[in-house]
Amino acid sequence: MDFDTIKEKLNKAANYTVRKSGEVVNVAKLKIKETELESRLENLFTAIGRAMYTEHQEETDSSVEISGILEEIDKLKSELYECKEEINKLTKMNTCPGCGKTVSDEAKYCSECGTNMKTE
Numbered sequence: 063m064d065f066d067t068i069k070e071k072l073n074k075a076a077n078y079t080v081r082k083s084g085e086v087v088n089v090a091k092l093k094i095k096e097t098e099l100e101s102r103l104e105n106l107f108t109a110i111g112r113a114m115y116t117e118h119q120e121e122t123d124s125s126v127e128i129s130g131i132l133e134e135i136d137k138l139k140s141e142l143y144e145c146k147e148e149i150n151k152l153t154k155m156n157t158c159p160g161c162g163k164t165v166s167d168e169a170k171y172c173s174e175c176g177t178n179m180k181t182e
C-alpha cells in the first residue's frame with residue numbers, strides 16, 4: 063500500500079466520522095427544538111382554555127384574543143411538522159400522513175392506523 067492510498071483512506075475515515083457526529087448533533091438539536099415547540103403548543107392550548115373561561119366568567123368577548131392564539135398554534139404546528147420531517151430524514155423514519163405517528167422507513171403500513179406508507 064503506497065502512501066497516497068493510506069492518506070486517502072485516512073481522509074475518508076475522518077470525513078465519515080465528522081459527517082456521522084454532525085448528524086448526531088443535528089438530531090439532538092432538532093429533538094430539543096421539537097420538545098420546545100411541543101411545550102409552547104401546550105401553553106397555547108392552555109391559554110385558549112383560560113381565555114374561554116374568562117370570557118364565560120366575566121361575560122367579555124375574547125374572540126380576537128382566541129383567534130390570535132389559534133393562528134399562533136397553526137404556525138407552531140407547521141414548524142413542528144417541518145422539525146419532525148427533518149429528524150425523520152436524519153434517522154431514516156417517516157411520518158404517517160394519516161395519524162402523524164413516526165414510522166420506520168421500511169414499514170409499508172402505519173403500525174398505528176394502517177395507512178399505506180408507500181403511496182407517493
Ligand SMILES: [Zn+2]
Pocket residue numbers: 158159160161162163172173174175176177
Ligand atoms: Zn398512522
